[in-house]
Amino acid sequence: MAKILLVEDEVQIQELVQVNLEKDGFTVINALNGEQGLELARRDKPDLIILDLTLPLIDGFDVIKTLRAQKDTQAIPIIILNASDDVMDKIIGLELGADDYLSKPFSPRELSARIKARLREVQRKTDTKDSPLRWGGLEISKESYTVTLAEEPLNLTVKEFELLVLFVTNPYQVFSREYLIQKIWGNLSGTGTRALDVHISHLRNKLKSLGPVLDSVRGVGYTFVRRV
Ligand code: CA
Numbered sequence: 482m483a484k485i486l487l488v489e490d491e492v493q494i495q496e497l498v499q500v501n502l503e504k505d506g507f508t509v510i511n512a513l514n515g516e517q518g519l520e521l522a523r524r525d526k527p528d529l530i531i532l533d534l535t536l537p538l539i540d541g542f543d544v545i546k547t548l549r550a551q552k553d554t555q556a557i558p559i560i561i562l563n564a565s566d567d568v569m570d571k572i573i574g575l576e577l578g579a580d581d582y583l584s585k586p587f588s589p590r591e592l593s594a595r596i597k598a599r600l601r602e603v604q605r606k607t608d609t610k611d612s613p614l615r616w617g618g619l620e621i622s623k624e625s626y627t628v629t630l631a632e633e634p635l636n637l638t639v640k641e642f643e644l645l646v647l648f649v650t651n652p653y654q655v656f657s658r659e660y661l662i663q664k665i666w667g668n669l670s671g672t673g674t675r676a677l678d679v680h681i682s683h684l685r686n687k688l689k690s691l692g693p694v695l696d697s698v699r700g701v702g703y704t705f706v707r708r709v
Pocket residue numbers: 489490491533534535536564
């Protein structure tokens with residue numbers, strides 16, 4: 482379950498937030514001042530930080546600055562929980578790199594909903610960044626521009642790679658030749674359909690062991706796996 486670091490010096494609010502977040506299944510760690518907040522952020526690597534702005538020792542703005550400047554804490558989402566509804570506070574906080582802002586008094590349910598929204602966003606980002614595309618023994622890493630087929634590396638040119646990614650992310654979709662050329666080569670290159678057909682034929686060859694996955698659709702273009 483997600484671990485939330487709560488940096489808040491008012492004990493009443495700290496308790497209120499903690500009780501409500503724990504009810505929602507979060508693990509909460511507490512810091513009562515900015516210095517402790519920074520220390521726990523580094524040590525415990527929380528999934529998200531809830532930060533009060535008026536704090537003893539190091540104030541919330543400086544906490545944000547420091548968190549964003551350090552490699553191991555710079556990506557942790559921060560939600561500011563501020564005593565005032567001051568617009569400048571909000572602007573400065575967000576510009577320093579906080580992700581969201583709530584003013585006191587706040588609804589614990591709203592806080593919880595916003596935390597979940599942030600965590601979902603982080604999850605989406607990690608998903609699209611790290612997880613390889615998979616299709617029937619193919620594994621495509623967009624990060625490293627590599628493809629394996631049945632765990633054997635497949636040597637593709639950049640254009641072949643881009644075509645394959647487009648096809649695998651849109652199976653059954655019929656792409657026109659014009660669309661593919663524009664998408665892969667850009668419309669200024671003057672690339673003709675011949676170049677596209679050659680690339681497709683090379684790609685087919687390299688994917689031979691998958692069976693006929695790259696179909697021609699007469700008069701239109703190509704599709705990755707014809708819908709039956
Ligand atoms: Ca405070």
